[in-house]
Amino acid sequence: MYAQMIQSTGKGVKTLDEMEPEERAFQERINAGGKIEPKDWMPDGYRKNLIRQIGQHAHSEIVGQLPEGNWITRAPTLERKAILLAKVQDEAGHGLYLYCAAETLGITRDEMFEALHEGRMKYSSIFNYPTLTWADMGAVGWLVDGAAIMNQVPLQRTSYGPYARAMVRICKEESFHQRQGFDIMMKMCNGTDAQKKMAQDALNRMWFPSLMMFGPSDKESVHSEQSMAWKIKMNTNDELRQKFVDQTVPQAQYLGLTIPDETLAWNEEKGGYDFAEPDWNEFFDVLKGNGPCNQERLQTRKDAWEEGAWVREGMLAHAAKKRSMKVAAE
Amino acid sequence: MSAALFEMLLRLGDNTLVLGHRVSEWCGKAPVLEEDIALANTALDLIGQTQMWLGYAAEVEGKGRSADDLAMRRDVWDFRNILMLERPNLDFGHTMMRQFLFDAFHRAQLAALAQSSNPRVAEIAAKAVKEATYHLDRSAETVVALGDGTEVSHAKMQTALDLLWPYVGEMFESDDVDAQMAAEGIAPDPDGLRAAWEATVRDTLSEATLTVPQDNFAHKGGRTGARHTEHLGHMLTQMQWLQRAYPDATW
Amino acid sequence: MNTTGPTPSKRTGEWPLFEVFIRGQHGLSHRHVGSLHAPDAEMAVKNARDVYTRRNEGVSIWVVEAEAIHASAPGDKEALYDPSNDKVYRHPTFFDVPEEVGHM
Numbered sequence: 001m002y003a004q005m006i007q008s009t010g011k012g013v014k015t016l017d018e019m020e021p022e023e024r025a026f027q028e029r030i031n032a033g034g035k036i037e038p039k040d041w042m043p044d045g046y047r048k049n050l051i052r053q054i055g056q057h058a059h060s061e062i063v064g065q066l067p068e069g070n071w072i073t074r075a076p077t078l079e080r081k082a083i084l085l086a087k088v089q090d091e092a093g094h095g096l097y098l099y100c101a102a103e104t105l106g107i108t109r110d111e112m113f114e115a116l117h118e119g120r121m122k123y124s125s126i127f128n129y130p131t132l133t134w135a136d137m138g139a140v141g142w143l144v145d146g147a148a149i150m151n152q153v154p155l156q157r158t159s160y161g162p163y164a165r166a167m168v169r170i171c172k173e174e175s176f177h178q179r180q181g182f183d184i185m186m187k188m189c190n191g192t193d194a195q196k197k198m199a200q201d202a203l204n205r206m207w208f209p210s211l212m213m214f215g216p217s218d219k220e221s222v223h224s225e226q227s228m229a230w231k232i233k234m235n236t237n238d239e240l241r242q243k244f245v246d247q248t249v250p251q252a253q254y255l256g257l258t259i260p261d262e263t264l265a266w267n268e269e270k271g272g273y274d275f276a277e278p279d280w281n282e283f284f285d286v287l288k289g290n291g292p293c294n295q296e297r298l299q300t301r302k303d304a305w306e307e308g309a310w311v312r313e314g315m316l317a318h319a320a321k322k323r324s325m326k327v328a329a330e
Numbered sequence: 331m332s333a334a335l336f337e338m339l340l341r342l343g344d345n346t347l348v349l350g351h352r353v354s355e356w357c358g359k360a361p362v363l364e365e366d367i368a369l370a371n372t373a374l375d376l377i378g379q380t381q382m383w384l385g386y387a388a389e390v391e392g393k394g395r396s397a398d399d400l401a402m403r404r405d406v407w408d409f410r411n412i413l414m415l416e417r418p419n420l421d422f423g424h425t426m427m428r429q430f431l432f433d434a435f436h437r438a439q440l441a442a443l444a445q446s447s448n449p450r451v452a453e454i455a456a457k458a459v460k461e462a463t464y465h466l467d468r469s470a471e472t473v474v475a476l477g478d479g480t481e482v483s484h485a486k487m488q489t490a491l492d493l494l495w496p497y498v499g500e501m502f503e504s505d506d507v508d509a510q511m512a513a514e515g516i517a518p519d520p521d522g523l524r525a526a527w528e529a530t531v532r533d534t535l536s537e538a539t540l541t542v543p544q545d546n547f548a549h550k551g552g553r554t555g556a557r558h559t560e561h562l563g564h565m566l567t568q569m570q571w572l573q574r575a576y577p578d579a580t581w
Numbered sequence: 582m583n584t585t586g587p588t589p590s591k592r593t594g595e596w597p598l599f600e601v602f603i604r605g606q607h608g609l610s611h612r613h614v615g616s617l618h619a620p621d622a623e624m625a626v627k628n629a630r631d632v633y634t635r636r637n638e639g640v641s642i643w644v645v646e647a648e649a650i651h652a653s654a655p656g657d658k659e660a661l662y663d664p665s666n667d668k669v670y671r672h673p674t675f676f677d678v679p680e681e682v683g684h685m
Contacts, residue, residue: 308361
């Protein structure tokens with residue numbers, strides 16, 4: 001998802017009996033559906049995992065501005081431009097909410113930026129794919145936001161209070177994102193031959209990268225088990241991927257588009273679709289930095305940060321001068 | 331159709347179209363997240379104003395064109411924005427200085443337009459002036475902070491002001507169109523806005539510890555369409571690409 | 582294992598963190614909506630307008646530097662067993678989830 005391959009620091013999940021009283025109280029509170037707040041006691045592993053997960057989610061939002069930002073100046077109508085800009089702006093806002101949630105755990109936003117720029121923290125693999133035509137604005141909204149929402153809706157119930165509250169706000173604001181993507185796809189699919197071709201091409205390129213967003217199968221992962229016990233991961237990767245495919249296939253049919261998977265078939269027995277796995281070697285390549293756009297995405301963020309340093313410093317210096325003038329006047 | 335009214339509406343709508351486009355180029359790349367979001371708000375306001383001004387312009391023209399047709403299907407010589415707004419963003423300081431110099435004019439212009447004898451113009455301006463007031467509030471505060479901030483930020487803001495100053499004079503140019511609009515009580519004569527603008531701008535720039543250039547030379551040719559900069563053509567290659575490449579498509 | 586967690590380091594050049602409180606349009610009291618960074622309080626108010634009222638959510642904004650907030654001590658062991666207790670007054674959930682989120 002937006003937070004992929006988060007390695008839990010725990011070594012297997014302890015039972016309540018194996019826990020010290022503090023941890024036991026903490027776990028029982030989570031089991032009962034309670035929330036953990038910033039100043040409450042928490043295991044180090046929980047704190048570290050959350051910083052990584054929320055940080056990665058936040059980075060995904062701001063790096064995720066770039067593939068769609070790529071089309072803001074080329075949007076075909078004034079209304080499309082306004083809608084796209086508003087959506088990409090929301091992503092900046094969501095990054096901001098999430099950074100603030102992570103900050104309650106004892107890391108600053110600037111530290112997280114540095115970790116991103118130095119490659120110590122990651123962002124979702126999906127944003128290392130290029131947006132080549134206007135139909136990609138449709139496909140990103142429809143598929144990428146669609147996949148993200150699958151994960152984000154349950155995270156509104158996550159155990160860490162600030163994270164859960166950020167997700168509530170994000171989900172509320174994102175309700176239009178997937179719809180605007182689907183709306184673009186409908187327009188393309190009902191349009192000229194060139195537009196239909198663009199739409200199919202976008203689906204062809206985005207389908208498997210979208211499935212990768214959920215991460216590899218975590219059936220046997222101890223890490224996932226711990227995260228689920230802590231309720232910072234609410235569903236398995238496979239559950240969410242299946243749900244996404246089941247939801248998306250009929251939407252593609254409605255659009256008259258073909259999912260680029262010849263093995264795709266309805267499985268009556270399981271009540272869902274059978275589908276091909278994405279190429280996980282490609283996924284790991286992208287995570288390692290070898291996706292089609294890794295270099296550009298990271299460089300853009302670094303440049304923005306470095307070229308903006310004088311602005312941040314200048315405004316801070318002015319604020320300090322104002323404060324000392326005020327003190328002197330009193 | 332009133333040719334002068336159409337012309338005036340293009341000047342208003344093209345200013346916001348072109349500046350909105352430039353500001354939107356910052357999305358995802360601003361110096362800090364809060365500024366990224368604020369710049370997008372400014373761009374969104376300007377795009378919204380464009381839809382209203384060009385929408386009304388298209389109605390006044392009465393040839394069945396829409397706001398999008400005007401934005402996406404005219405070439406450089408038909409654009410009526412002032413030159414300053416089509417200049418590239420350069421750095422954040424240049425972007426904010428341009429925004430400030432324009433906002434101070436724009437707010438005064440819209441406040442006067444809100445009193446227009448033309449009810450549609452008055453209605454659009456009444457909405458837009460609220461937005462411009464906030465834009466000015468924000469850009470002025472940023473200009474002061476960066477002008478006064480560090481040596482580096484001061485130097486960058488002074489450079490931006492020096493680069494932009496030759497472009498401010500065009501905002502106050504008057505021609506027959508302006509004279510006719512003023513005579514009909516539809517729009518203020520731009521020349522009449524200069525004194526108040528100067529007062530606001532000089533106050534803020536002095537607070538920002540910046541020096542106003544002495545030379546009042548003014549580049550012109552944008553608001554008449556006589557001679558745009560080379561930059562506008564490049565902007566249009568992006569802005570109009572899809573509409574030009576796929577003229578029979580709807581989006 | 583920590584009990585309170587490390588305090589964020591005050592790094593040079595980092596804008597301070599502000600907590601944002603907004604009064605909605607129905608004459609209610611100000612509510613905590615989130616946080617942001619700003620060089621000073623004046624800019625924090627402006628940033629709050631841009632970040633937290635993008636959908637006309639508020640009519641009045643308060644900002645408080647996060648450092649200036651004094652919070653009650655975290656719950657003791659007994660309170661830990663009674664999670665709903667401190668949840669309500671310290672961190673209410675401010676926003677309803679719209680229906681459409683459920684199915685899209």
